[in-house]
Amino acid sequence: MSDEYKDPVVLRHVPSTAIFRDDIFKGKVLFCTGGGSGICFGMVRAIMAHGAHAAIVGRNAERLQKAAAELQQSGAHGARCIATPADVRKEEALREAVRKTVETFGRIDFVICGAAGNFLAPLEGLSSNAFNTVQQIDLMGTYNTMKATLDELKKTHGAYIHITATLHHTGIPWQAPASAAKAAIESLSQGIAVEMGPHGVRSNCIAPGIIKGTEGAERLTPKGAEDYISASIPMGRPGDVDDIANAGVYLFSDAASYITGTRLIVDGGALHGKSAWLPYPDSSLNQKEVASVVLGSKL
Numbered sequence: 001m002s003d004e005y006k007d008p009v010v011l012r013h014v015p016s017t018a019i020f021r022d023d024i025f026k027g028k029v030l031f032c033t034g035g036g037s038g039i040c041f042g043m044v045r046a047i048m049a050h051g052a053h054a055a056i057v058g059r060n061a062e063r064l065q066k067a068a069a070e071l072q073q074s075g076a077h078g079a080r081c082i083a084t085p086a087d088v089r090k091e092e093a094l095r096e097a098v099r100k101t102v103e104t105f106g107r108i109d110f111v112i113c114g115a116a117g118n119f120l121a122p123l124e125g126l127s128s129n130a131f132n133t134v135q136q137i138d139l140m141g142t143y144n145t146m147k148a149t150l151d152e153l154k155k156t157h158g159a160y161i162h163i164t165a166t167l168h169h170t171g172i173p174w175q176a177p178a179s180a181a182k183a184a185i186e187s188l189s190q191g192i193a194v195e196m197g198p199h200g201v202r203s204n205c206i207a208p209g210i211i212k213g214t215e216g217a218e219r220l221t222p223k224g225a226e227d228y229i230s231a232s233i234p235m236g237r238p239g240d241v242d243d244i245a246n247a248g249v250y251l252f253s254d255a256a257s258y259i260t261g262t263r264l265i266v267d268g269g270a271l272h273g274k275s276a277w278l279p280y281p282d283s284s285l286n287q288k289e290v291a292s293v294v295l296g297s298k299l
Helices: 038-048 062-074 091-105 129-155 176-199 213-221 226-230 241-252 289-291
Strands: 028-034 053-055 082-083 112-115 161-164 200-206 263-266
Touching: 028 038, 028 091, 028 129, 038 062, 038 112, 038 161, 038 226, 038 241, 062 082, 082 091, 091 129, 091 213, 091 241, 091 263, 112 129, 112 213, 129 161, 129 176, 161 176, 161 241, 200 241
Parallel strands: 028 053, 028 112, 053 082, 112 161, 161 200, 200 263
Antiparallel strands: none
């Protein structure tokens, strides 16, 4: 690997408050499943930094309370955060969480569907029950969240963001359950956009690449593969939680008021970065050196 690549010249993430006014969400309310940790925690933190109140949903009530207290400390313009424990597989539990949110804040403007379950398993070693568990948490959890919050979002002309992935865009070994669920969520989001658009409700997906420091990155990527992973990403680094959070701020902002029914891939170009046979990243950084050993090169 070249020395130049070890320290690539890339734009790092910047706080969304450096781009958008910090009060653009003042008076708004966010409802987020999976908000107690990881990517969704970072998204809630960023949206609260712009003034929104938030309700976070998760199964572990104790962890959720701690997360809510931490998020409230980082909020701006008096933004508050409450914990609303619920299992996304149970629609009635979600309806109760929505009721508590509206009782506390009076409305819901934004919904992040981020609760997810995943594990590595080959198809031959995968039981029907294990496959169904991922569908229940990811796909049915998204559907149940939409059903529980839709009436409130129709009142406020609100917006959904569904956290998907890039797994199903190319096919990834040992990830069939999550790939199937995320593909279905993206289709569901398109249906929401079409049917609810006349009511002023938008629906989009954010598809993250590998995001460092998250539970998913820890459990689902090979140990000691950090250099290999970075070398496969055109931007030269894995993502940061703030990269996803910034995308969420944008999609909920008025700057995205005409964007619905689509997916925003936030992966530093990783989906396109792996060459079929040319050495990477040297084929971009040391073109002449690579061309000297490639039969038929025109360089």
